[in-house]
Amino acid sequence: MAKRYLAFVWDGPERDVLDVLAEPDASESGIVISDAPDVLLFRVLDANDEPTGAIVGVEIIDFLSFDDWDAVPALDVPVSPLDASNVPLRIEVQRLQQKLRAEIVAAATANPR
C-alpha cells in the first residue's frame, strides 16, 4: 500500500476551490453534501459505489473567503505527523488559507497592474 499523505489541492483564485485529500484513500471516493453550503465531503466508496465509508477528504468552495471553520470535519484516516500533535484539520486548512492569501498579496505587489 502506498504511503498516506495529505494533499491540498487548489488551482488558483479563479476557481478558488480547495480539496483536502487523504491520499491514496481519496482516489476511490465520492462526494457527500454536508450541511454547510460551501463544504463537501469525500467518503470512501462501498461495494455499491456509494460514498458511505470513511471521510477521506473535504472540498471547500470559495476557499479564500471561507470562514465556517467549524464545518470542516476531521478526516477518518491519520495522514500526517501533525496528527500526532493533535492539530485539527481545520487549523491546517486555516494556515493554508493564510499562506495562499499572503502569496496572492505578494504576487499583486510584485506585479501591480
Place this chain on the structure above:
Amino acid sequence: MLAAAGSAGALISESASSITTVIVNLQPRSRDIQTPLILSQSTAFIRQLVNHRMADEGSSGVPDTVTTWRVQTGHDEASTISATAPKGPKGEVCVSLEGDSPSLTPREVIERRVRSGSISAEEVDHARAVWRTSGLSDGTIAPFGQRVIVNESDLEHIVLDSRVRRKPERILAVIKHVVELRTAKFGRRMGLSQWDEDGRAMYGFVILEPDGRTRTLKIIDERGFRKLARRGTRIWPNDI
C-alpha cells in the same frame, strides 16, 4: 526500533525535480522503541539521509535541533533538508515532505495517483478522450437553453471525483440532464441533475459561472440532491 510514519514518501522519488524544499520532521512518540531506523515505503534517498544523520548522532540519538542539509536529489537539483525533533534517544520517527508550494494542482494530484498506481493512466486518458470528443470545451447546450463550458482545467478538477473519473460520460450526463437551475453565490447558478443509467437513478450537480464556465461538477446521491434543492432560489424551470 524506530518506525517511520508520515506523508509523501513517494514524493521525492517521483517528482524530485519539482521539489526544492523537503522537511523531515522527526517526532519521537514512544520512548521504549529501539533502533534501527525503519523508513517503510520511503525512498532510498531519505533512508540514506536519515541514516546518515542518525549515525552522526549515534545509533541511539535523535537530533534535538533543526538541522539543514544541502543534498542532491538525483535530478541534478540541490534540495534543502531540515530535521527537528525533541531531544530523546528513542522514539518513532515521522517523515513529512513538502514542496515549496503549499498546494497542488488537480493535474499534479492526478499524476501522482497514476505514478503510485492508485488510479490507472488508462482511466485518465479515457477521461481526456471523452472530454475532447464530446465537445465539452466548446460548450454544451443545457436543457435551460444556455451553453455550459468545461475546459481542461475544469476537467482535471472534476475527475477528482472517482465516480466521474471512471465514467467521464457522466460529465455530459450531468449537463444534459439538468432538471432544475437555482441561484448560487456571486451570480453563479447551480444545476441539479437527475437521469437513469442502466436502470439506476443518478444524481449530480454543476455550479456554473455567469459566463457558463463550470466551477465544479459532482455525482451525488438523492439525499444530497434534496439538500441542494433547498438552497438558493429556483430560476428554471419557472413555470411550476
